[in-house]
Amino acid sequence: MPDFRLRVFQAxxxxxSFTRAAQELxxxxxxxxxxxxxxxxxxGQRLFERRGNRISLTEAGALLLRxxxxxxxxxxxxxxxxxxxxxxxxxxxxLGASTTISQYVLPAILPGFQQRxxxxxxxxxxxxxxQIAEALLAGQLDLGFVEGRSKSRDLHYEPxxxxxxxxxRQATPAGPPAQPLPLAEALAHPLVLRERGSGTLEVLEFxxxxxxxxxxxxxxxxxxxNTEAIKTYLEAAPQALGFVSRRALTRELAxxxxxxxxxxGLQLQRQFESLWIQGQPLPRPAERFLRYIQxxxxxxxxx
Numbered sequence: 001m002p003d004f005r006l007r008v009f010q011a012x013x014x015x016x017s018f019t020r021a022a023q024e025l026x027x028x029x030x031x032x033x034x035x036x037x038x039x040x041x042x043x044g045q046r047l048f049e050r051r052g053n054r055i056s057l058t059e060a061g062a063l064l065l066r067x068x069x070x071x072x073x074x075x076x077x078x079x080x081x082x083x084x085x086x087x088x089x090x091x092x093x094x095l096g097a098s099t100t101i102s103q104y105v106l107p108a109i110l111p112g113f114q115q116r117x118x119x120x121x122x123x124x125x126x127x128x129x130x131q132i133a134e135a136l137l138a139g140q141l142d143l144g145f146v147e148g149r150s151k152s153r154d155l156h157y158e159p160x161x162x163x164x165x166x167x168x169r170q171a172t173p174a175g176p177p178a179q180p181l182p183l184a185e186a187l188a189h190p191l192v193l194r195e196r197g198s199g200t201l202e203v204l205e206f207x208x209x210x211x212x213x214x215x216x217x218x219x220x221x222x223x224x225x226n227t228e229a230i231k232t233y234l235e236a237a238p239q240a241l242g243f244v245s246r247r248a249l250t251r252e253l254a255x256x257x258x259x260x261x262x263x264x265g266l267q268l269q270r271q272f273e274s275l276w277i278q279g280q281p282l283p284r285p286a287e288r289f290l291r292y293i294q295x296x297x298x299x300x301x302x303x
Contacts, residue, residue: 006068009047014063014140016055022139024123039064069139093285096125096132096141098148099226101272104247105161105208106145111275113292120285128225130197138276144275147245148199149206156278161297162258164246165203165268167261168253170238180262184213189241190221192230200227203241203270211265234258243268 011021012032040047045060057065057140072092077133097106102124110122113118125135129146136144137154151157167186187208194200201223205215221240231249232243235257274290275284282290 005035005039009039009061009064009144010068010072012036012048013061016057018055024125034292042210044099047083055090070290091119091283091290092121093142093283093289094133095125095127095144095289096127098129099126099144099194100134100147100163100200100245100248101145102126103227104236105272107274108172109225109293109296112296113289116182116292117288120288128195128197129199133275138273141292142276142283145272146199146275147270147272148202150202150272154278155275157273157275158168159271160274160293161272163270163272165200165270166246166249167241167243167244167263168234168258169257169261170234170236171259172238177261180264181303182264183213183266186241186261186263186266187213188216188273190219190237190239192224192233192237192240193220194227194230194243195223195225197272198225200243203268207268227297231258258303 001222008027008031011024012018015021015024018029018032020037022032023264025032031139032183043060047061047064048055049058056152069116093104097263103126106124110124114120114122125132125141127135129148131152131153132141132144132146133152135148137152145160147163163251169189193204208215222231222233227244227248230244231252232244234240235252241261249260253260274293276286281287
């Protein structure tokens with residue numbers, strides 16, 4: 001089995017961040033630093049240049065990264081071949097999912113998969129749809145899940161699950177509007193939106209563009225890189241309006257913290273999709289996971 005310190009090094013090299021590497025591997029940042037220092041002592045070379053809060057690979061670090069990737073691929077290939085002798089799925093499965101999916105869809109599915117396939121070691125990268133596509137193309141992921149309309153010709157996309165964005169605001173004593181608000185009236189509110197590169201913003205921007213409305217012409221109070229921040233902001237900002245996946249609002253709507261605001265003529269339907277490198281077969285663990293999540297979704301839709 002490859003040295004865990006190499007896993008740590010690869011994570012830091014991918015993110016160029018000790019903090020994000022710690023988040024990916026579920027260990028502390030001091031532990032990350034310890035493993036990197038041990039590697040540097042082992043090889044007698046500095047692996048990263050540190051300049052303030054930024055780091056970059058040294059020449060020795062770039063060389064080690066190439067060989068560490070080769071070691072990981074050989075280990076993965078060996079593991080798959082050994083378990084294929086018995087028709088089992090095993091090895092490392094690197095998943096990536098855009099924020100809504102990683103927060104509100106996958107957490108309920110992962111435990112069942114782990115119970116069924118205990119030999120598969122899962123990691124999950126959380127980013128926006130653009131970042132997940134880039135990580136796949138860079139060979140950092142085996143299977144991704146995204147939301148949005150943009151497509152890369154180098155990636156294969158398959159529909160996974162329907163979703164809907166809805167407008168929400170801080171709950172009011174009078175409750176949600178009895179009639180849908182005119183679009184112009186709704187868009188006159190300060191808007192709270194996801195960041196550039198997110199599938200959520202892309203769906204909204206496309207729908208508005210079809211109606212001749214440019215996002216730049218609207219009053220945007222804040223762009224956030226996650227849905228939880230949008231919901232918390234809206235709870236404290238009575239004049240603001242946000243657009244959030246319905247799947248992310250179960251608790252807030254039930255608790256009366258936020259309320260849905262129907263908007264006349266604005267339906268924001270979208271699809272979550274699975275994706276992987278075009279023309280390449282999925283590794284066995286990724287193929288097993290895709291099949292498993294499709295079965296879970298089908299059973300849920302039929303329940």
